[in-house]
Amino acid sequence: MNCRIIDMRHKEVINVKDGTRIGCVCDVEIDTADARVIAIVIYGRLRCFGLLGREDDIIIKWQDIQVIGDDTILVTYNNYCRTKKRGRGFGGFFGN
Structure with a gap:
């Protein structure tokens, strides 16, 4: 299968280990x-x-790519840990 770089942009990237959506391809090294x-x-x-910038970019090595499909790219990515930060609310002010 031949694929141009322009075709890879904006494809959704899925981690096959846990099924999470990592994001869309924005650039290629x-x-x-x-x-x-x-x-x-x-x-x-x-x-x-x-306004506060952006989180760190996620770089996935070519060896970690399993399948490049029409709409998605399946990868095996171990370092992916995007956790939702919880706001402490007023608990941080009152020591809870």
Whole structure:
């Protein structure tokens, strides 16, 4: 199967280990010396509508890609740990 880089952009990336949606492909890293793709990049989520920047980008090595389908890319990614931060609310002020 031939796939252009422009076709890979905006494909949804799914982790096959737990079925979580990691995000969409935003960029590709290429080794210019060997002329090969070495990783796909998924931009981090915006924090507070982008006012506080964005989370770290997720870089998935080419070896971790299992299947490239029409709409999705299935990967085996071990370092993925995106947990929802819980606000402490007023408990942080009162020591709870």
